[in-house]
Amino acid sequence: MCRSAGLRFMSRATETMEEALRKALNDEVKPFGRGGGGCINSGRGYETKSLGKIFVKSNIKKGSDIMFRGEFASLKAMLETGAVRVPRPISVLNLGAHGWALVTDYIDMGGGNRQDLVKLGTQLARS
Structure with missing residues (x-):
């Protein structure tokens, strides 16, 4: 059975995560929506004063910094292709104590449909 990593975002732990983010980003942060997670990472949206809406994916396991640096580089490369x-x-x-986090801008996925998946596949095939 998978223990959800998202539990770190509940109750008092949320305040602690917010404090850690405020300090690391040197910015005001306010969570929005519902935090969640799976077997590997936790994620949550935050509103910030200087960056606007951001998405924060976190992990407390050893080596998660390597994983997030790789994801950062991959997202940057995909972004540059357009x-x-x-x-x-x-x-x-x-x-x-909250481990490592990858911070990206927030994209509202809006619950896509089949046509969105076809468009994504077409865009990926062209890249």
Whole structure:
């Protein structure tokens, strides 16, 4: 059974995560929506004063900084092609007791449909 990593975002832990983000980003942060997670990472949207809406994906396991640096580089490379819309990578942060985090701009996925998947496949094939 998978233990959800998203539990770190509940109750008092949310305040602690927010404090860690405020310090790391040197910015005001306010969570929005519902945080969640799976077996590997947790994620949540935040509103910031200087960056606008951001998405923060975090992980407390050893080596997660390497994973997030790789994802940062991959998103940056895809963004530079202009072939498909991807979140703009902003930073990889060390959040101390909360592990590491990848910060990107927030994209409202809006619950896509089959046509969106066809469009994505076409864009990826062209890149």
